[in-house]
Amino acid sequence: MPLEITLLGIQMPTLLPIFAAAAVLQILVDRILSDAGVYKHVWHPGLFRTAVFVCLFTLPCLLIYT
Amino acid sequence: MTNTMAQPFSWKRTALEWLATDAPVLTYMAKATFAGLLALVISMTLNLPDPRTAIFTTFLVMQPQSGLVFSKSYYRVLGTIAGVGVSLLMMGLFAQDPVWFIAFFALWIGLCTGAGLKFRNFQSYGFVLAGYTLCIVALPVIETPLEIFSIAVSRFSEVIIGIMSATLVSDMVFPRKLFDSLLASERERFANLFAILGEGDALFAAGTETEPGSAGFSGVVGLHAVRINSSFESGTDRKARQLSGQLNQEYMHLSTTFHSLKNILAAAGERMPIEVRESLAGLYAPVASVVNASPRTPVSVEELDGIIAGVLEAKQMLQTLVEEEQRRLAPYLEADAYEAFSSASGLIVRLLGELHIHCVTYRAFLRHRLSGRASRELSRVVRFSTHTDSVLVALAALRGSGVLLVTMLFWIVTGWPYATLTVTLAVVLGLLIGTLPSPLAAVMNFFKGGVSAVAVAAVYDFYIIPEYTSDMLTLALVLAPVLAVVAWWTTQPRWSGFALGFIFLFMYQCSLDPYYRVDPTVFLESTLAYLIGIGFAGLAYLLVNFWSCSLTQQRVAKILRRQIVTLCSGTITVQRSALESTGRDMVQQFSTQGRLNLRSSRLVYAWLLSTLEIGRAVIAVRRGRKRLPLSAASDSVDGAIYAIRNYFATPSEQMRRMLLATLKEAVAVLHAQGASAGASELKRIKKAAAELALIRTIMLSEGSLPVVMEDTCR
Numbered sequence: 001m002p003l004e005i006t007l008l009g010i011q012m013p014t015l016l017p018i019f020a021a022a023a024v025l026q027i028l029v030d031r032i033l034s035d036a037g038v039y040k041h042v043w044h045p046g047l048f049r050t051a052v053f054v055c056l057f058t059l060p061c062l063l064i065y066t
Numbered sequence: 067m068t069n070t071m072a073q074p075f076s077w078k079r080t081a082l083e084w085l086a087t088d089a090p091v092l093t094y095m096a097k098a099t100f101a102g103l104l105a106l107v108i109s110m111t112l113n114l115p116d117p118r119t120a121i122f123t124t125f126l127v128m129q130p131q132s133g134l135v136f137s138k139s140y141y142r143v144l145g146t147i148a149g150v151g152v153s154l155l156m157m158g159l160f161a162q163d164p165v166w167f168i169a170f171f172a173l174w175i176g177l178c179t180g181a182g183l184k185f186r187n188f189q190s191y192g193f194v195l196a197g198y199t200l201c202i203v204a205l206p207v208i209e210t211p212l213e214i215f216s217i218a219v220s221r222f223s224e225v226i227i228g229i230m231s232a233t234l235v236s237d238m239v240f241p242r243k244l245f246d247s248l249l250a251s252e253r254e255r256f257a258n259l260f261a262i263l264g265e266g267d268a269l270f271a272a273g274t275e276t277e278p279g280s281a282g283f284s285g286v287v288g289l290h291a292v293r294i295n296s297s298f299e300s301g302t303d304r305k306a307r308q309l310s311g312q313l314n315q316e317y318m319h320l321s322t323t324f325h326s327l328k329n330i331l332a333a334a335g336e337r338m339p340i341e342v343r344e345s346l347a348g349l350y351a352p353v354a355s356v357v358n359a360s361p362r363t364p365v366s367v368e369e370l371d372g373i374i375a376g377v378l379e380a381k382q383m384l385q386t387l388v389e390e391e392q393r394r395l396a397p398y399l400e401a402d403a404y405e406a407f408s409s410a411s412g413l414i415v416r417l418l419g420e421l422h423i424h425c426v427t428y429r430a431f432l433r434h435r436l437s438g439r440a441s442r443e444l445s446r447v448v449r450f451s452t453h454t455d456s457v458l459v460a461l462a463a464l465r466g467s468g469v470l471l472v473t474m475l476f477w478i479v480t481g482w483p484y485a486t487l488t489v490t491l492a493v494v495l496g497l498l499i500g501t502l503p504s505p506l507a508a509v510m511n512f513f514k515g516g517v518s519a520v521a522v523a524a525v526y527d528f529y530i531i532p533e534y535t536s537d538m539l540t541l542a543l544v545l546a547p548v549l550a551v552v553a554w555w556t557t558q559p560r561w562s563g564f565a566l567g568f569i570f571l572f573m574y575q576c577s578l579d580p581y582y583r584v585d586p587t588v589f590l591e592s593t594l595a596y597l598i599g600i601g602f603a604g605l606a607y608l609l610v611n612f613w614s615c616s617l618t619q620q621r622v623a624k625i626l627r628r629q630i631v632t633l634c635s636g637t638i639t640v641q642r643s644a645l646e647s648t649g650r651d652m653v654q655q656f657s658t659q660g661r662l663n664l665r666s667s668r669l670v671y672a673w674l675l676s677t678l679e680i681g682r683a684v685i686a687v688r689r690g691r692k693r694l695p696l697s698a699a700s701d702s703v704d705g706a707i708y709a710i711r712n713y714f715a716t717p718s719e720q721m722r723r724m725l726l727a728t729l730k731e732a733v734a735v736l737h738a739q740g741a742s743a744g745a746s747e748l749k750r751i752k753k754a755a756a757e758l759a760l761i762r763t764i765m766l767s768e769g770s771l772p773v774v775m776e777d778t779c780r
Contacts, residue, residue: 010154011221019226021144034303046132046237 001064014064022057029056089559090130093240096552098128101235103542105228110538110580114227115220118578123228125552125569128236132245136237136298139229141192141526145774146225148192149199150218157204161211168474170195172467173446174200174492179466186651191201194497201490208486245306249435251289251312256428259320259360260393263421268526269328269350289314289648298771309431316424318646323420326679326764327413329672334406342407347393349414352387353382353421367436372695372718377422386420389411402766405733409760452649454655455621462500465610467676469496473602496606497605503747508563509604512641513568516599516600520593522548522568523575529585530696531577541578548572571596615666618656619774624678625652626772627714633684634711645681649674683757684710699739699751702732706758717773722765729762 005014029052039045104122109117127138152174160167178197182190203221207213293310297446331338331346356376363368395407407519473492478486499508526544535541552572555565575593577584626771629645653674657667694700715723736755740748764770 010215010219014222016223040113044238046241050234050238 003064015061018060019057022053022060025056026053074480074587083466090242091554094130094552094557097235097239098125098556099546100239101128101231102549104235105231105545106545106578107538107542108231109224110588112223112227113580114224115580116224117580118573118576119221119224120228120231121549121578122569122573123225125231125549125556128227129557130557131242131244131247132237133292133296134232134296135233137295137773138188138191139233140298141188142225142229143193145192145195146199146222148196150203150222153200153203154214154218155205157211157214161208162239165746167208171204172202172470173476173495174528175470175493176467179500182497183457183462183501184276184454185676187294190501190549194501197710198490198494201493201702205486205490241554244292246298248289248292248310252310252428253291255317256364259317259424260357260360260362261418262324264354271649285616290350298679306431306434306757309427312427313424315429316420317415317641318418319642319652320420321620322675322678322682323413323417325675327410327417329339329675329767329770330406330410330413330763333770334410334763338406339399339403342395345395346410348413349391349411352383353418357421358379362426364432367429370432371423374422374425374429377418377425381422383416384415388415401730405759406763408756408765412756421445449653451644451648453625453652455625455652457621458655461610465500465606466493468498468593468610469493469602469606472606473599476598476602482595484591487592488602491596492606494570495600495603499563499603499607505607506604509600509607511563512567513597513600513604513674514569515564515569516571516596518564519568519571520575523572524589526609527575527577527589528586530728531582532584535582539640567600568777578749613707615663616774619666619670622653623658623673623772625776626673627717629682630677630684630714631711633681634688634707634714638688639684641680642685645685646678649678671768672770676770677772679764680761684763685755687757690757692751693750694746694754695738699754701734703754703758704734706732707762710761717771722768722771726762726765729758733758733762767771 001014004011004013005017006012007017026049032051033039033052039048041049100216102121105120105124106117107121108594114120123142125371127135127142128137129138152367156167156170156174160170175197178193180198181193184190186195199221203212203218248612283733290311293307293314297307319389331343356373356379360373361378364373391411392408396404398405469492470489471766477489495509499505499512502508526548527680530544531541532545552565552569555568571593574596575589626649629649633645653670656670684707688707689704691700691707694703706729733755736758738750740755743751
């Protein structure tokens, strides 16, 4: 994937749309995990949530930089 | 001897007190400072053109509890996306046509200001942001339209970095959960409820008045907001939020029933014979005794089981007691006194029924919270409806657009290059402060904060930054004290306006660009432009905010009356909960925006309660009416509803007397019909008669009806 992409005629870093998609995905995953009661068994829910987000965001980013 | 004994205990106590009150503030200061500096370092590393936006965003969304930060951030992202999108659209459409550009600009700002008032909590903040992002993105590049794309992308990136820093730090470093405070407030509310219900003597003492805010009147709207925001946190599942919403709704019902009872007793006052009063006190005794025998703050499910069993027992006892008293008193009471008695006794029965339901929901909430197991009790999704007055929204929209047009005119007339900053700040303030209770005072505090910030920023720009900073680490170190102080100010409610002004002007005047650049002329001119902008915003609040106490009373009375008229003539799809939440939300909004004094807010609250009670009775009568066969009974019910509608559409003393007569007649007809009816029909007829009698009892006390009788604003 290229470093910069053009969306609707606007040039922007590819990281930006990836970030937005990861954020939406994170919200969905978070809802599911919280309704399933996963966070009751997790030591530090905030840290866990951040880790999940980092995974979701970095996986597609690896495609740009590798 | 005593001293040496007491000392270790008092040390421990002091330490605990410090941990409970001061430690959270210090933690918050450290967290906010760290988050701000993190945002600064990241945006500088990524070489973004305006790192101050990132650090400023952090301070705007930072709150002590993580749920609040998430909720505010979420709406800030949405608002920024909308604002940036509209900026691109407007520059694309009207870059060459100033008249159309300004017209659409004003329209957008007006829309956002109106929506900011119409929506609640942080949704309102999202609209505010959508409005002023347009100023920040489109105005600086109005002469060079092609630069809009890069400024839009960088603004969006900076805001995201600020938000990420704030949410990360607040959820990872000593997180404080909003849902925990929700649990604590529920506990406190339950204890308060029991304390109030337990005071049967106070209820039956003569001359009791309805206090605004008693029994958590404002808590209903507030707790609803906490519940909404806590949904952004990890660890709060849907079930817990549903139960909490249900508790809120049931609490509203309980509070209305209790206050109606109190009002009827207070209004009937001298008219009520002493034996009726004593008999009612006897009927209330089982309620008071079961409440007083229970622990105020039940912590376990077993304790609540005990309470629920007690309430059920009292409920059965009350049923037989009411029937006995009715038989005993019926022969020798006048019609009015008997009606007052049956209305009040009906309310006591309803109160106990609602208390039972509330306790069952509370048990489900506690069980879910303590064991984490899904409870078997069904929970419903409860909608909390809101109501905002259209006149208030229209005034706000007018003010928003007006500020923009006037400042634009100032820019065109003076031709001053820095006037864009005046426009920006005036619009930002017009949007941001419009939803606060006393906007003019907030603008004044903002001004004071801004002036102090300019002085501090000057010291930083011309002395500290060039003298002591050489890299990002040193810059972060010298900035830390100022950020920590601002974070402390934001925790103090009386400093919040000042803190906002300070952080705004400090961020925009301090040299936080990727490369150090300061020009004294630019510094002074932009300061002047910002201060003029604050002046314009203050002027707008002074001129457009003419909403007075008597006008508020008239509006509230009119809206409440209209609600009853709609309930009488429209389709009956309205639920009691919707009626209650809209009413409470509306009165809450008017009491923050409408400058009510204590006396008038008490009056407005009494109006609200009588409207809620009459509205509920009308819904019940109209629902029951459907199942009555066509006869004299159903005709009299129709006639009564029609008379209620007519009175509330155009109230007058004559109409009130006519309505009272109609209601009396309808109740008499229903009783007569009941004598010859079958068992199931008799029950329905009795219910309708009881509801009409209740409406009549409320109508007898003219002071509690939503009609402006005298000027209570002085």
